[in-house]
Amino acid sequence: MEQILVIAERIVIYTVLISALYALVALGFTMIFGVARVLNLAHGAFLMVGAYTAWFAQQYLHWDLYSAFALAVVVCTLLGVVLYHGLVRHVQRSPIVTLIATLACALIIEELIKIFFTTNTQLLAPFISGSIEIDKTTVITNRIVAFGASWAAIILFWLFVHRTRWGKVILATAQDQEGAALVGIDVRRVYTLTWAISGALAGIAGVFFASWVKIDPFMWRDPLIISFAIVVVGGLGSLKGSIVAAYLIGFLEVLMTYSPSMRICTEGFRCFEFLGSSWVGVSSLLVLIAILFIKPEGLFGRAE
Amino acid sequence: MRISRRSFLRVLGVGAGALTLSHVLGWGQQPPVKIGLIGPIVLLDVGKAMVRGAQLALEEINKLVDEKKLPPPKLTMDGLIRDDQVIRGDVAKAAFEELVEQGAQVIIGGFLDEAVMGMIPSMARLRKPFLNTGSSGKQFSELVKSDYEKYKYYFRLMLNSEVLAQDAVGMVKGLMKEELGVQKVALVMEDSNFGRDFLKILQAKLPSEAGVEVAKAINFPINNPDFNAILQQIGDSDADAIIPGFAFNTGVPFVGQTYELRVDAPVIGIITEGQAFEYWKSTGGRVMGHAYADAATGETPLTPKTLPFFQAYVERYGDSPPSRPLYTAFTTYDGMFVLKEAIDRAKGTDPDRLVEELEKTDYVGTVGRVQFRGKDDVYPHDPKYGPEYVVAKWVLWTTLAKDPLKADPQKDPLRVVIWPKQYRLRPDEEGRPISIDACISKAAAEYRAAVEEWKKKGKPRGGRFDAWQAFTRSVAKCFVGQ
Amino acid sequence: MSLRAIKFGILGITVIVVAALGPFLPAKWMTTLTYAQLFAIYAMGWDILSGMTGQISFGHIFFVAVAGYTTGLLNLYMKWPIWATIPLGVVMAVVAGLLFSVPALRLRGPYFSLITLILPLAAARLVIILADWTGGELGKFGVAALCPFSDFKANQYCNYYSLWGLMTGIGLFLVWLSSSRVGKILEAIRENEEATEAAGINTAKYKIFAFAVSACVVGLGGTFSVHINESVFFNSLLSLTTSIEMIVASVIGGMGTIVGALWGGFLVRGGEQVIREVAQLKVPVGSEGLALSFLERWATFIFFALLLVLLFFARQGLLPLLLGLVKKREIRGG
Numbered sequence A: 001m002e003q004i005l006v007i008a009e010r011i012v013i014y015t016v017l018i019s020a021l022y023a024l025v026a027l028g029f030t031m032i033f034g035v036a037r038v039l040n041l042a043h044g045a046f047l048m049v050g051a052y053t054a055w056f057a058q059q060y061l062h063w064d065l066y067s068a069f070a071l072a073v074v075v076c077t078l079l080g081v082v083l084y085h086g087l088v089r090h091v092q093r094s095p096i097v098t099l100i101a102t103l104a105c106a107l108i109i110e111e112l113i114k115i116f117f118t119t120n121t122q123l124l125a126p127f128i129s130g131s132i133e134i135d136k137t138t139v140i141t142n143r144i145v146a147f148g149a150s151w152a153a154i155i156l157f158w159l160f161v162h163r164t165r166w167g168k169v170i171l172a173t174a175q176d177q178e179g180a181a182l183v184g185i186d187v188r189r190v191y192t193l194t195w196a197i198s199g200a201l202a203g204i205a206g207v208f209f210a211s212w213v214k215i216d217p218f219m220w221r222d223p224l225i226i227s228f229a230i231v232v233v234g235g236l237g238s239l240k241g242s243i244v245a246a247y248l249i250g251f252l253e254v255l256m257t258y259s260p261s262m263r264i265c266t267e268g269f270r271c272f273e274f275l276g277s278s279w280v281g282v283s284s285l286l287v288l289i290a291i292l293f294i295k296p297e298g299l300f301g302r303a304e
Numbered sequence B: 001m002r003i004s005r006r007s008f009l010r011v012l013g014v015g016a017g018a019l020t021l022s023h024v025l026g027w028g029q030q031p032p033v034k035i036g037l038i039g040p041i042v043l044l045d046v047g048k049a050m051v052r053g054a055q056l057a058l059e060e061i062n063k064l065v066d067e068k069k070l071p072p073p074k075l076t077m078d079g080l081i082r083d084d085q086v087i088r089g090d091v092a093k094a095a096f097e098e099l100v101e102q103g104a105q106v107i108i109g110g111f112l113d114e115a116v117m118g119m120i121p122s123m124a125r126l127r128k129p130f131l132n133t134g135s136s137g138k139q140f141s142e143l144v145k146s147d148y149e150k151y152k153y154y155f156r157l158m159l160n161s162e163v164l165a166q167d168a169v170g171m172v173k174g175l176m177k178e179e180l181g182v183q184k185v186a187l188v189m190e191d192s193n194f195g196r197d198f199l200k201i202l203q204a205k206l207p208s209e210a211g212v213e214v215a216k217a218i219n220f221p222i223n224n225p226d227f228n229a230i231l232q233q234i235g236d237s238d239a240d241a242i243i244p245g246f247a248f249n250t251g252v253p254f255v256g257q258t259y260e261l262r263v264d265a266p267v268i269g270i271i272t273e274g275q276a277f278e279y280w281k282s283t284g285g286r287v288m289g290h291a292y293a294d295a296a297t298g299e300t301p302l303t304p305k306t307l308p309f310f311q312a313y314v315e316r317y318g319d320s321p322p323s324r325p326l327y328t329a330f331t332t333y334d335g336m337f338v339l340k341e342a343i344d345r346a347k348g349t350d351p352d353r354l355v356e357e358l359e360k361t362d363y364v365g366t367v368g369r370v371q372f373r374g375k376d377d378v379y380p381h382d383p384k385y386g387p388e389y390v391v392a393k394w395v396l397w398t399t400l401a402k403d404p405l406k407a408d409p410q411k412d413p414l415r416v417v418i419w420p421k422q423y424r425l426r427p428d429e430e431g432r433p434i435s436i437d438a439c440i441s442k443a444a445a446e447y448r449a450a451v452e453e454w455k456k457k458g459k460p461r462g463g464r465f466d467a468w469q470a471f472t473r474s475v476a477k478c479f480v481g482q
Numbered sequence C: 001m002s003l004r005a006i007k008f009g010i011l012g013i014t015v016i017v018v019a020a021l022g023p024f025l026p027a028k029w030m031t032t033l034t035y036a037q038l039f040a041i042y043a044m045g046w047d048i049l050s051g052m053t054g055q056i057s058f059g060h061i062f063f064v065a066v067a068g069y070t071t072g073l074l075n076l077y078m079k080w081p082i083w084a085t086i087p088l089g090v091v092m093a094v095v096a097g098l099l100f101s102v103p104a105l106r107l108r109g110p111y112f113s114l115i116t117l118i119l120p121l122a123a124a125r126l127v128i129i130l131a132d133w134t135g136g137e138l139g140k141f142g143v144a145a146l147c148p149f150s151d152f153k154a155n156q157y158c159n160y161y162s163l164w165g166l167m168t169g170i171g172l173f174l175v176w177l178s179s180s181r182v183g184k185i186l187e188a189i190r191e192n193e194e195a196t197e198a199a200g201i202n203t204a205k206y207k208i209f210a211f212a213v214s215a216c217v218v219g220l221g222g223t224f225s226v227h228i229n230e231s232v233f234f235n236s237l238l239s240l241t242t243s244i245e246m247i248v249a250s251v252i253g254g255m256g257t258i259v260g261a262l263w264g265g266f267l268v269r270g271g272e273q274v275i276r277e278v279a280q281l282k283v284p285v286g287s288e289g290l291a292l293s294f295l296e297r298w299a300t301f302i303f304f305a306l307l308l309v310l311l312f313f314a315r316q317g318l319l320p321l322l323l324g325l326v327k328k329r330e331i332r333g334g
Helices: A002-036 A043-059 A065-091 A095-116 A141-163 A165-175 A177-182 A187-212 A221-234 A239-258 A282-294 B005-028 B045-066 B089-101 B113-126 B139-146 B161-179 B193-210 B228-236 B252-260 B306-317 B327-346 B351-359 B437-456 B463-479 C003-024 C027-053 C061-078 C082-104 C109-129 C152-179 C181-191 C193-198 C203-229 C240-253 C259-279 C294-313 C318-333
Strands: A131-134 A137-140 A262-265 A271-274 B033-039 B081-083 B106-109 B130-132 B154-156 B184-190 B213-220 B241-246 B268-271 B291-294 B393-399 B413-419 B425-427 B433-435 C139-141 C231-233
Touching: A002 A043, A002 A137, A002 A141, A002 A165, A002 A187, A002 A221, A002 A239, A002 B228, A043 A065, A043 A095, A043 A187, A043 A221, A065 A095, A065 A187, A065 C294, A095 C240, A095 C294, A131 A141, A137 A141, A137 B228, A141 A165, A141 A187, A141 A239, A165 A177, A165 A187, A177 A187, A187 A221, A221 A239, A221 A282, A221 C109, A239 A282, A239 B228, A282 C109, B033 B045, B033 B089, B033 B327, B045 B106, B045 B306, B045 B327, B081 B089, B089 B106, B089 B113, B089 C027, B106 B327, B113 B130, B113 B139, B113 C139, B113 C152, B113 C203, B113 C231, B130 B327, B139 B154, B139 C139, B161 B193, B161 B241, B161 B268, B161 B291, B161 B413, B161 B437, B184 B193, B184 B228, B193 B213, B193 B241, B213 B228, B228 B252, B241 B252, B291 B413, B306 B327, B327 B351, B393 B463, B413 B463, B437 B463, C003 C027, C003 C152, C003 C259, C003 C318, C027 C152, C027 C181, C027 C203, C027 C240, C027 C259, C061 C082, C061 C109, C061 C139, C061 C203, C061 C231, C061 C240, C082 C109, C082 C203, C109 C240, C152 C181, C152 C203, C152 C259, C181 C193, C181 C203, C193 C203, C203 C231, C240 C259, C240 C294, C240 C318, C259 C294, C259 C318
Parallel strands: B033 B081, B033 B106, B106 B130, B130 B154, B184 B213, B184 B241, B241 B268, B268 B291
Antiparallel strands: A131 A137, A262 A271, B291 B393, B393 B413, B425 B433, C139 C231
16 A cells, blocks of 8 residues: 555656646747747757757856856747748748748758767756655656746746736737737737747757756657647647646656556467556557547637 | 690790789789678767778778788778668668679678668678678578578677677676675666567576576666656665666666666666767766676777777777777777688688688687677577677776766776676786786675675665765776776 | 649659669669659658648558558468558558548648647557567568569569559559549648538548548558568658658649659659768778768758758749749740
């Protein structure tokens, strides 16, 4: 019995920690779609740029981690604006071309990183090193920092959108583009701001994601798939939905790591595992499919 | 009509003279044999290491031919090096065919199983020998066994995954159990063919052959970068050591997280990426204390050829990554010499003759003594395994620097072989091997004592971690002769 | 000249050129073009569904995998001959397409795309879970070859022209289909599905039909690839990169035109090889050590940058762009 309680406690702690980061990762992505109706496939690449900027500042310029972090956020904000004005603004009438174009950008960024840095995986130094014990669970301290920072960013973002003037302008544009233009809102400026904020969020997420796990030129793919999944399950354009979906997906992943696996074998001595840690990943996908079939707009989405 | 004796002798003499002359002229003018190389040379360090090993071998061989210490022909790879884009079987296949069309008589190289798999059918049809110096997938040897006549052109200079696993069992018994007092291990394997096979073999053999219990066995999805929960489970299981099995997964996050968590169990296993010198920099020095299997390691004089090759490599390439030779550099370097000897014995490059002569290879290279297994063996054309032949070397990452995180990644990391005992060596000023076995055994005994103390104190968190770090530091001192 | 005639013309010229080139190609190019034809088949198969209806499928490689693993594993374990396992593989792909399309087509836009993306990810997991049978993330050797020749040249020619036959047949069928009434309805669905429904057409039926055709075409290509490789090969049957490249090929060529996808397929695969060629002009093996030429490191970057430029300036795709230029010239009074 005690064993089960301990495991349950662990599952809760790990879920709470990782899901906050997942929610932050998906935040920028959902914002761009909610406001500008664009699926930005370069979102994961923004995270990667943030991570590499911080790493570069640390390794080569010998800055401390906090300055490196600030630099990463600035660079990613600029990147968001540049991508919007340089590319997306011109192609956004055709959703499929926008999709491919943003994907091409992600691939270009990957190549540039391979050229200027190495393909080897690297570690980003943690904000605080070491680990601490929470009741009977050992947790890497840096993750708690990431957890705190993620929630801080999410709450700040929510406050911005719902309490400031510009935030409300963005909300209005998201709801009705033509209506917003009619009342005199400069839609282009709103979009620029949206892309800038999305870039900034991605930069923050990128640094924390990297210090949570690692840096390499391919690290943009997982965050992109996670964002995509969270945002579609939660409902495109819904902040609340993204958070709930992030916790669902985080929970599933942690659960699978802890679930006992069953080994099923046939006479030819060919075996396969049922459940268990090798099912991390596929379980969330299956649940995703199930949810989408029951509620195609996502858990909190608006029916288009 | 009768031919006069004089004219007969004259004809004979002229004929003999012509024969000798042409022989002499032809002898010096044999064109160099074309060797092709295919590997992930653009993207990966293992590919670059392959080319560098081949290049050094080429130059040495050709120089020896010039000095008449080896018979002609020379070898060349000019314009015959191709990239296989790591995982693209179709690209590797096209490259193989192109090189053969351009006159390559033998192809060397091959890293990921995926790329090699693409090349095999063309190799069989074109009947060109292929010396695989980078892959450990055993399905290739199984192919040779299944249809010898068709696939006999395949040879390998690497230990395959099953042999590596068996070697690991031996290491667990000799090093972990007998010297370090390990009684329970935890296995952390990625969910790839390699990881699954490794897991299966260790789970089956460790209790019976090594007398060690498997306290926990974990199989994680290949790309998983998060090991906090996994390491927590391992901690709960009370394992005395952790054996990782990573072929695709770089292991960098794993190493980082074991350090941050101060995991109380030394990590000794197989992390393919962890053999590279740059791994210290990638992990920020946190790999200190980890030990991984490798084909060779630079500074240990495994054979009389190992250290000279290492030094030649560092002198030429020490400024650009990979700045120390990776295992593919060693195997490809040896491979070129093996080929050269076979070509000399076969007196030509006829594929079937070459295969016959390759099978008779007996060459002491940088990784050990190379002989190939015969066609009736379970893994034909793989290198023979054993203390007199080729074995895996278990290499410990260590440093003399006080704080590994602040060490200079270019100068401070040391890689010391801690298993098997015959390779516990360090070079003296002339590069000759001196045994440091006694020194390391003493450090191991000190570790065991420290662990006993730690258990008596109720196993405070991080205690065994510190004891292992102390052991690691002692090994570094052994290596520099202190 | 009608659009349909133009498409057939372009198709005809392409297949004749590819057929005629065969005997003149060095081995490497023959292999490269064999795989390029295979990829063009994938792109055309994608185009008849996503290009024509506008429902963008991200995970079309899934049907390649279904057909490929079916034929490969049946041949490997049950030892059934390939003229039996190939049709079975295609049938499985079509069944998968039908089973999937019925619920999936209730979703629109990015929701549909996400579901299609999940298919190959889930299939990959399944293949790895059943690794003892499927060979896991690598694959399994020992599958029968498409062509029974042990001579290298004969085998290569056989592969090249077999795929040529498949590509030509599929190309003719799809161009005809896309220009027929069915094709017009599919395009109407892309333009405005509600209006098409309102006109009394059962759009679901047509979308499902397009799905089945698409799965069939792509699956057929998959079965051939397995027998050319003589193995079930995870990286060629379930590569997400290939799945995305199918989309890129069709978008470059012109979505919905079929021949655009054909050309796009050749451009992507051929273009890759050209860039590799240029980059590998000389890999010097000399005393200075290996110096990777500038282009080798930048090759892939240049490829993607060109793609981006193309998308920027030829948003409709190359074929409509070229047709547009031709039309402009006509109007200007040529």
